[in-house]
Amino acid sequence: MIYKTKGTCSSSIEFEVQDGILTDIKFNGGCMGNTQGVAALAKGRPVDEVIEKLSGLQCGFRGTSCPDQLANALKAYQSK
Numbered sequence: 001m002i003y004k005t006k007g008t009c010s011s012s013i014e015f016e017v018q019d020g021i022l023t024d025i026k027f028n029g030g031c032m033g034n035t036q037g038v039a040a041l042a043k044g045r046p047v048d049e050v051i052e053k054l055s056g057l058q059c060g061f062r063g064t065s066c067p068d069q070l071a072n073a074l075k076a077y078q079s080k
Contacts, residue, residue: 001014001015001016001017001073001076001077002014003015003069003072003073003076003077005066005069005073006064006069007062007063007064007069008030008059008062008064008065008066008069009029009030009031009066010027010028010029010030010035010066010069011028011029012027012028012029013025013026013027013028013066013069013070013073014026014028015070015073015074015077017047017074017077020046020047020048021044021045021046021047022042022043022044022045022046022047022050022074023043023044024043025038025039025042025043025070026039027039027066027070030066031066034066035066038054038066038067038070042054042070047074047077047078050070050071050074051071051074051075054067054068054070054071055068055071055072055075056068056071057071
C-alpha cells in the first residue's frame with residue numbers, strides 16, 4: 001500500500017502487511033536517518049502494536065510526525 005502523508009517532510013509511505021505483521025516499510029522523503037530508524041524498529045511488529053506506539057507523536061509544532069503518519073497509514077489500511 002502507498003499512503004500519501006500530510007504535514008511531514010516525507011511525501012508518502014510504502015508498506016506491506018502479512019497476517020497482521022508489518023513486513024516492509026519505506027518512507028519517501030523526510031529525514032533519512034530518522035525514517036530508516038522508524039522503519040527498522042516497526043518492521044516485523046504487529047500492526048496494532050505499531051499504531052499504539054507511534055500514534056500522536058509530534059515533530060515540533062506540525063501536529064504530526066513521520067511516525068504518526070505511519071500509524072495513520074496503518075489505521076487507513078485496517079479500515080479497508
